[in-house]
Amino acid sequence: MKRKRSYSRATHHALSILGSMIRIGRTERNMTAQELADRAGISRTTLHNIEKGAPGPEIGTVFEVACLVGVPLFDTDNRVLALQDARLREKLTLMPKAVRPVTQEVDDDF
Amino acid sequence: MKRKRSYSRATHHALSILGSMIRIGRTERNMTAQELADRAGISRTTLHNIEKGAPGPEIGTVFEVACLVGVPLFDTDNRVLALQDARLREKLTLMPKAVRPVTQEVDDDF
């Protein structure tokens, strides 16, 4: 089963940006790749892929690394983040739980 | 070797937020989970994990899905994204290519 995926330009750019920001953050904090990898609990190889902007790594580890070097993901402040999260989840409860496909309304008497 | 990872609260929140935003975006566009999964070239199960805010999915697929439902990653506009990317990469060339460990400057004659 081939899993070979393709990604849009926007996705590639976003990945590249995030990777660059992480590397810049790490460098600014004078951390070696090994140090940061150890802190994040990942291998130097994986960190290298993350900084390169590879699409493969798990999003959880990437976000964790970003946090470690001070790259703001959605908001720098943790409390704001929690608030935003709660608000979004609340909004979700008010939305339809299931999306019905648009009924084609067959109109074959023309 | 068990890999059992742990993630900071900030990471969990960011994941949860992104997942919620994706689900909201999908619902607002009246897309079923299957539709979006098909467009992104992933399974419905994986999409479900993404919307749930699971740390496991690949960052590339998450970003791709986010783009498909109009969730702004760093900037909505693709051109701005490209510009930002180029600027960051340029900044990187001006930064030290390697981080040297802080020389402890042993000061044992006290």
Place this chain on the structure above:
DNA sequence: CGTTAATGACTAATTTAATGAACACAATAA
């Protein structure tokens, strides 16, 4: 300039995510 460590690029072995199918349940439309 020379030393030394960081980084980049591979490898093979292990661990994990992605998948598709299955099922129960919820929610919508007729």
Place this chain on the structure above:
DNA sequence: TTATTGTGTTCATTAAATTAGTCATTAACG
């Protein structure tokens, strides 16, 4: 209500990421 479809979840299989290791190259700094 009844029928139909979307969603949440689990599970075995398969494909891919992660890992540790080594090596060559590069860059920092005395």
